[in-house]
Amino acid sequence: MSPVLMSFIGGLITWGVTAAGAALVFLFKDIKPKVLNAMLGFASGIMLAAAFWSLLLPSLELSVERGLGDKAWIPVIVGFALGGLFILAADKLLPHVHNLEDEPKEGAVGNVDTIRRSILLVVAITMHNIPEGLAYGVAFGAIGRANSFAEASAAIILVVGIALQNFPEGAAVSIPLRRDGHSRKKAFFYGQASGVVEPIAAVAGALLSSQIKTLLPYTLSFAAGAMVFVVVSELVPESQEDSHLYGHLATVGAMVGFMFMTFLDISLG
Numbered sequence: 105m106s107p108v109l110m111s112f113i114g115g116l117i118t119w120g121v122t123a124a125g126a127a128l129v130f131l132f133k134d135i136k137p138k139v140l141n142a143m144l145g146f147a148s149g150i151m152l153a154a155a156f157w158s159l160l161l162p163s164l165e166l167s168v169e170r171g172l173g174d175k176a177w178i179p180v181i182v183g184f185a186l187g188g189l190f191i192l193a194a195d196k197l198l199p200h201v202h203n204l205e206d207e208p209k210e211g212a213v214g215n216v217d218t219i220r221r222s223i224l225l226v227v228a229i230t231m232h233n234i235p236e237g238l239a240y241g242v243a244f245g246a247i248g249r250a251n252s253f254a255e256a257s258a259a260i261i262l263v264v265g266i267a268l269q270n271f272p273e274g275a276a277v278s279i280p281l282r283r284d285g286h287s288r289k290k291a292f293f294y295g296q297a298s299g300v301v302e303p304i305a306a307v308a309g310a311l312l313s314s315q316i317k318t319l320l321p322y323t324l325s326f327a328a329g330a331m332v333f334v335v336v337s338e339l340v341p342e343s344q345e346d347s348h349l350y351g352h353l354a355t356v357g358a359m360v361g362f363m364f365m366t367f368l369d370i371s372l373g
Contacts, residue, residue, distance in 0.1 A: 107244040111310035114240055114263040115303025119296070121267040122233070125274025126295025129281075129288050137346060138353055140283045144343040145354035147276035149361025151335045154232065157369035158269060159328035160184065162239070163321040170321070179321035186322075187231070187329025191224060195337070221338045222284055222294070228327075228334040229277050229298040235323040236266050237302035241309020242317050269368050270299060272361070280339060 160180060167176035243259035278295030282288060309316050343354035 107247045108307055108310045110247070110259070111241045111244040111306040112303050114244065114259075115237055115306035117263060118233075118236070118267045118270050118302045119299040122270040122274040122299030122302075123292075123296035125271035125276075126278040126292045126298075128275045129278040129291045129295070140279070141343050141346060141354045142357035143275075143279045144283055144339060145357030146361035146364075147272075147280055148335050148339040148343060149358035149363070150272045150276045150365045151228075151232075151331050151339070152358075153362045153365030153369065154269065154273065155328040155331045155335075157366060158266075159232065159235065159324045159331070163324040163328070166317075166321045166324070170318070180325045183322040183325030184329035184332075187326040187331075188333040189329075190231075190326070191228060191330045191333040191337075194227060195220070195224060221342070222281055222286065224334050224338060225280055226277060226294050226298055228330045229273060230301055231330045232273070232327040233270075233299055233302045234305045235320065235327050236270075237305025238309040238316055238320060238323060240266060241306035241311075242313045242320065244306070245310040245313025265368075269365070270302075272365060272368075274299065280342070283342070 163180045163183065164176060167179045172178065240259055240262045243262050247259060274295045277298050278291040281291035281294055286294075340358070343358070
């Protein structure tokens, strides 16, 4: 089997697991506000852990492998800053509810601020999935160059690890969208759609493995910056809105989400 075809199949697997995670939104007939806050906190913890373990740390390791030495921090910091600036620019371009004369009811789908937040969330997770697809695409591309069993095993293990991580990440998109008032079908659609880019990125990574590998540290940290910006500016404040009613429920959810994703990332390498 060609490395490109293996990359595409790997992308379909990771996309499918993302869709399975997003489908969790169908399991709850009527979610209470305090449960939604806890789940929103859980999603925040997942995204923060993924930003570090799945993106920033691999970015640093790849920079060291490239022989940057004391300058290995440059791709990490530059990419992270650019990712945050990208979301900031998108946030400025999208409309805000306080710019309108008539403000819709808070939490309603028609609320322009809610729509803006939903778009930023989907964009951040989608951007996170692009470097993941590139990563195992490059790994499969290495099989074509080295033609070794060790390279093939490493690429397959990477796909399995990313796929298992994508399950909670799919939920991290669909559940906040449901919290914002979207229907379950729409929340699921956008949740699974965030993983569509992985097969495309994986094929691109396999085809351009030598060139993409050079830019991968920047793309990884870029996605991390985008995710952290959205978590800190949107998800965490949203989950804490009713903290006077539910105490530290959302904070506990964030801690649990961070620990869960940390376990997956470390145990799966």
